[in-house]
């Protein structure tokens with residue numbers, strides 16, 4: 001890898017050197033499966049293949065919220081996909097998500113089973129299936145979906161941009177950190193101004209918008225993501241902090257955050273979830 005200050009891009013880029021950094025081993029410029037691998041199947045209607053990252057947590061939080069409301073059809077098996085080991089490139093996983101990224105859902109309560117990939121698409125699928133957390137009145141629904149897709153468009157700047165260059169890159173590059181810090185602080189200000197006027201992201205009700213935004217921006221300001229609270233001066237986003245503390249205190253959110261998480265304090269981890277009792281068994 002050349003020094004970024006001296007690098008002149010060639011006429012045609014070729015994949016001939018490792019970029020370095022935490023995720024260098026799994027990054028590659030081609031799609032598709034790299035190996036045959038059968039995925040396990042559990043006993044419940046919903047089969048989730050995921051990891052406890054912010055994108056994975058969105059789905060497990062929603063499933064736990066649906067179960068808390070009494071929707072038994074949302075019972076799920078959450079299998080661990082270890083992206084650092086390349087599980088996302090196994091043949092069965094790629095059949096569910098051709099984009100090779102967690103989370104991926106298979107709804108086996110219908111015949112033939114329905115595959116769903118992209119976290120917002122999974123959230124909408126489940127919300128529509130169970131009639132919860134997505135308002136049905138046109139204006140409220142539009143507001144909820146606007147924020148849901150704001151999250152989908154914005155989080156790659158936070159994760160792929162800020163998180164990558166601040167926390168994971170093999171060297172600290174001031175230009176990149178400045179560029180993405182500027183954008184992440186602007187995004188936090190967007191959220192802060194919105195939350196100054198209403199209790200939840202899309203208005204008076206807790207919706208998919210909160211469930212999607214919390215694992216990224218809520219966890220960022222309360223401290224569990226990139227260890228960047230001081231650097232980003234998160235206390236200046238006081239409405240975001242108030243909302244993050246409120247959402248983070250919900251029992252279903254606490255459970256959902258643990259599923260498929262295999263790092264951090266032991267009591268916050270639950271590698272796989274196949275039953276509601278797994279949370280208490282893991283804690284004891």
Ligand SMILES: N[C@@H](CCC(=O)N[C@@H](CS)C(=O)NCC(=O)O)C(=O)O
Nearest residue numbers: 026053055083101102103118119120
């Ligand atoms: N837009 C996708 C993003 C999913 C995504 O980036 N997943 C990451 C983990 S958070 C992943 O699986 N990375 C593996 C890889 O890039 O090979 C979604 O929201 O579902």
